[in-house]
Amino acid sequence: MASYALTDLVSHGAVVDISDQVEDWSVITPEMLEGADVEIRDGDILIIHTGWHEYYEGQPRQDLVRYFCMHPGGKRELVEWMLDRKIKWFGIDAGSGDHPMNTSIRTQRPDLARQFEEKVGMSCEEFFPSFEYTHKPSGRTVLSDLFPFHNYAFQEGLIHAENLGGDIDLVLNQRCIIGAFPWKFEDLESCPCRIIAFFDVGDDVEVPTEALGSVAHQ
Secondary structure, three states, X not given: OOOOOHHHHEEEEEEEEOHHHOOOOOEEOHHHHHOOOOOOOOOOEEEEEOOHHHHOOOOOOOOHHHHHHOOOEEOHHHHHHHHHOOOOEEEEOOOOOEOHHHOOXXXXXXXXXXXXXXXXXXXXXXXXXXXXXXXXXXXXXXXXOOOHHHHHHHHOOOEEEOOOOOXXXXXXXXXXXXXXXXXXXXXXXXXXXXXXXXXXOOOOOOOOXXXXXXXXXX
16 A cells, blocks of 8 residues: 555546445446546546445444445446546445455355345356456466456556545535545555545646655655
C-alpha cells in the first residue's frame, strides 16, 4: 500500500447509484453504470453504490450473510470495461469487488451456491466461465474461474476499495474529486482506508512535489 502515490489515489470521479437496478446476486454491467444519472469519464475514479452498506454490521438492517455472500458484483466483462475506460480505481459498498459466487464463497457456502444456481438456472461454473490471462512477472498462462477483480485486475493496475459506507448516500450520482487515504505501511497488501468526496474545488488535482516525495518514502 505504501507504493501508491497521491496522484494515483486522488482524482476526479463519479459516485454512481445503481441501487434501484440490483437485488441479491445481481450482475453489475457496464450498461447499468453508463445508464446512471451521472457522467462517467475516461480516467475517473468510480464509486459504485448498490445500497448493500445498509446490511453491514451495526446498521439497522444488519444482515452479514446477505452483505458478504449475496451482494451484487461484476463479471470479467466489467473488468475489461473498466480497463478500457482507464478507471484509476473503484470502490463499492459491498464486501468484495468480485461477485460472491465468483469467489471461494461458492465452495465455503455450498448451500448458498445451490440457491444461486436455482436462481440463474445453471451452475456457478457455467455462469462464471473460466478466463485466461498472462501472469506479467513470469509470463505464465493463468486459467482461473475465480476472483477476476482481485487476481486479473490487480496486475493490470486496477485496484478497488471494499466496504464503503459512511455518508455515501449524500453524494449519489454526483461528480467530485475523490480521494483515498490508506495507511502508508510498507509490505501491506490491503489496509483500512478513509475515502473522501471533495466538492467545489474544481475538476483538476495538483499534488505538491513535496507531498509526492513524502508518500514515496514512507
